[in-house]
Amino acid sequence: MNPFASPTSLTMQGTHRSLDTHKYSVILPTYNERANLPVIVWLLARTFTEQELDWEVVVVDDASPDGTQEVARQLAGVYGEDKILLRPRAGKLGLGTAYIHGLNFVTGDFVIIMDADFSHHPKFIPQFIRLQKAHNLDIVTGTRYRATSKPATVDALPGGVHGWDFKRKLVSRGANFLADTVLNPGVSDLTGSFRLYRLPVLRHIITETVSKGYVFQMEMMVRARALGYTVGEVPITFVDRIFGDSKLGASEVVGYAKGIWTLFVSV
Amino acid sequence: MARAHRAAVLGTIAIIAYMLTLFNVLSVPLVDAKIAEQILPVFPWWLLVSFGSYCLWSIGMGLATLRECPEAYNELLVEITAAKNDLRAKGVTVD
Numbered sequence: 369m370n371p372f373a374s375p376t377s378l379t380m381q382g383t384h385r386s387l388d389t390h391k392y393s394v395i396l397p398t399y400n401e402r403a404n405l406p407v408i409v410w411l412l413a414r415t416f417t418e419q420e421l422d423w424e425v426v427v428v429d430d431a432s433p434d435g436t437q438e439v440a441r442q443l444a445g446v447y448g449e450d451k452i453l454l455r456p457r458a459g460k461l462g463l464g465t466a467y468i469h470g471l472n473f474v475t476g477d478f479v480i481i482m483d484a485d486f487s488h489h490p491k492f493i494p495q496f497i498r499l500q501k502a503h504n505l506d507i508v509t510g511t512r513y514r515a516t517s518k519p520a521t522v523d524a525l526p527g528g529v530h531g532w533d534f535k536r537k538l539v540s541r542g543a544n545f546l547a548d549t550v551l552n553p554g555v556s557d558l559t560g561s562f563r564l565y566r567l568p569v570l571r572h573i574i575t576e577t578v579s580k581g582y583v584f585q586m587e588m589m590v591r592a593r594a595l596g597y598t599v600g601e602v603p604i605t606f607v608d609r610i611f612g613d614s615k616l617g618a619s620e621v622v623g624y625a626k627g628i629w630t631l632f633v634s635v
Numbered sequence: 636m637a638r639a640h641r642a643a644v645l646g647t648i649a650i651i652a653y654m655l656t657l658f659n660v661l662s663v664p665l666v667d668a669k670i671a672e673q674i675l676p677v678f679p680w681w682l683l684v685s686f687g688s689y690c691l692w693s694i695g696m697g698l699a700t701l702r703e704c705p706e707a708y709n710e711l712l713v714e715i716t717a718a719k720n721d722l723r724a725k726g727v728t729v730d
């Protein structure tokens with residue numbers, strides 16, 4: 369598509385000092401995120417406005433009982449119906465299908481996927497965008513385990529985590545090592561889900577992906593590499609679960625190992 | 636070709652090459668035959684131990700280099716309160 373003829377560039381004439389004619393859509397799957405959603409949207413809006421980028425947020429809510437959709441409607445009132453798109457679903461249907469559902473309503477040409485619970489901070493999105501532009505990458509992913517970006521840039525700050533005890537760190541490193549050895553994915557953080565995708569690339573990969581849950585994120589990255597898409601990494605800080613706690617039980621470990629095996633055999 | 640298939644092919648080639656050298660059908664180049672005779676039977680165990688120590692080293696290094704980011708946490712807390720105050724003023728229900 370001619371970027372100078374996109375709706376964004378035609379309507380942005382004279383209104384923005386930015387030369388960026390791309391539109392960045394954020395897909396936010398939510399379930400019971402009534403407390404977190406306003407803050408994450410505020411942070412996203414601030415980041416995009418500061419960078420003078422055209423943006424939108426697609427909120428895919430799985431019929432949350434706590435009033436998340438009401439808060440989303442209020443946010444649409446504050447920021448504009450064209451900026452906050454609430455596209456709910458009838459029930460809790462899973463992450464992969466939430467992205468597919470969200471993709472139906474995306475009007476941008478880049479898609480950012482992230483968690484809505486502050487573990488992913490929007491302040492890294494401009495770094496993702498800069499890296500993508502500098503090397504014409506198809507995908508940029510955030511990594512918690514590196515101190516420098518790949519390919520290297522000057523403005524990348526070291527990644528890290530907060531809120532993990534030793535056991536959690538050990539599990540995370542062990543899981544990453546297993547995935548790295550078996551699948552050799554070429555990215556240092558395979559289970560991370562803070563990524564910037566080119567829209568056609570995301571559409572293509574999502575049609576090929578079959579897993580569910582967090583293995584889904586791994587599978588998308590492994591398939592992207594197998595299909596030959598270029599991937600870059602930016603270090604991010606990951607602040608874990610400041611509201612609430614998560615458990616990592618035996619069934620998750622088994623599910624993870626099964627997911628790795630399935631990817632090993634099928635990709 | 637999936638990763639598993641590639642790994643299976645490479646693994647089979649490696650095992651066949653190893654068996655051939657072990658039973659003296661082929662000779663190992665650049666190494667004296669007597670030394671090869673002593674090394675080859677224990678070679679798989681050496682590989683296993685090396686892989687085990689590589690695993691331990693890798694996970695240990697990973698644990699040692701996994702950075703803590705308290706500054707990100709503090710910055711986030713400040714931003715959360717700022718966001719809540721700002722949005723409350725604009726009429727959004729924030730807890």
